[in-house]
Amino acid sequence: MPDVPLPLAQAMQRLYAAGLDEFMAVRSELVARTRAEGERAMAADIGKLRKPSVAAWAVNLTARQSPEVVLALVRLGSRMRAAQGRLDTAALTALRPERDAVVRDFVEAAVRETESAGRSLGPGAREEVRATAVAALADEGAGAAVSSGQLTRALSYSGFGEVDLSEAVARTASGAILTLVPGARDEGDRAGETAGDTAGDAAGDTDQPSLGDLEQALEAADSQLAQAEQAVARARERAEETRERLAVVERQLAKAREADERALEEVTDAVRARKQAAAARSAAEQALASGSTLR
Incomplete structure (x- = not known):
């Protein structure tokens, strides 16, 4: 790159001709050199140039x-x-x-x-x-x-x-x-x-297209539009059906969660009752053992 100040267009061409991995380094070099030459506005413009995909x-x-x-x-x-x-x-x-x-x-x-x-x-x-x-x-x-x-x-x-x-x-x-x-x-x-x-x-x-040709083109476009509108209507119906099925599934899921919670409560109560029964049995066994010893 020459030592004299470069127009922005030349700097842009130099930058975008660089390799993809070299883009940032070349841009930094151009910014630094242009700023050193007193072209601060041009240096700012170069610094804003984006790296290509x-x-x-x-x-x-x-x-x-x-x-x-x-x-x-x-x-x-x-x-x-x-x-x-x-x-x-x-x-x-x-x-x-x-x-x-x-x-x-x-x-x-x-x-x-x-x-x-x-x-x-x-x-x-x-x-x-x-x-x-x-x-x-x-x-x-x-x-x-x-x-x-x-x-x-x-x-x-x-x-x-x-x-x-x-x-x-x-x-x-x-x-x-x-x-x-x-x-x-x-x-x-x-x-x-x-x-x-x-x-x-x-x-x-x-x-040049005749009036008949244009009318045929319009009819074809109308037919395509009608078909597209029918497709949209069918898609909306399917979407509505899907939403309804989803609502049913969500209600069923809510009921299942409620049933699960009740079942968990019943399990908890049953476990508690089992512990109480086991404790009562143990106490009865101890009392029976003590009576046998006294006789």
Whole structure:
């Protein structure tokens, strides 16, 4: 690292390029050197940068060592979002094999680069890497986060809305996400625009969903919603039945505990009576023995 003061962005890139076991030491070094150079505010910002999880570190390593895999992910994500925006279900269906291949390549690259760095990814971390790839396909911001090589935790996509990036990626002081993979965001946007333009030029207005198609999609959605509501109703009925059975069992358990307490009391009384009877018998035996001796 040069002796001259470093911009925060350069310090962030240096830090998140470090090995996972070296992160804390590199951060301390950067904080100390930046503070010594009189950049106290920058030193404070560096000190707040979070250590990545194993899965996030693997994604960051992949962005640096296999940028072509990340670029393919970003480009495909842009095309998929463009098709989704046009409600082009045929295009989305056609892209499914490519989607599966790109996600698989991304996970395999992460495993390969991690092993080259002397570590391994367990099943849980591999699943987090896969979930991060899916999130990058679904959301432009998630794609930029993956391209930055500065993730602090894995990403996930719930199937609707935007991907939650809070505390998930290191940012510059202005809040911007740095893009490590050259041209990832711009080329991804162009890929999406090209996909949309090509579809429109090739088939004109006929490629746009017709009113009948939209009505069919709405009917299908209504059917799915009705089925989901029925499933919810059945689940609630089963839950209610389970609660009722549980209440019966709890009442039976309470009665059993009461019976057990009464039984214990009866045992105590019986033991006490037995002791008294034994004492009376002993006294009678002694009295009988004494009478025999006097005769």
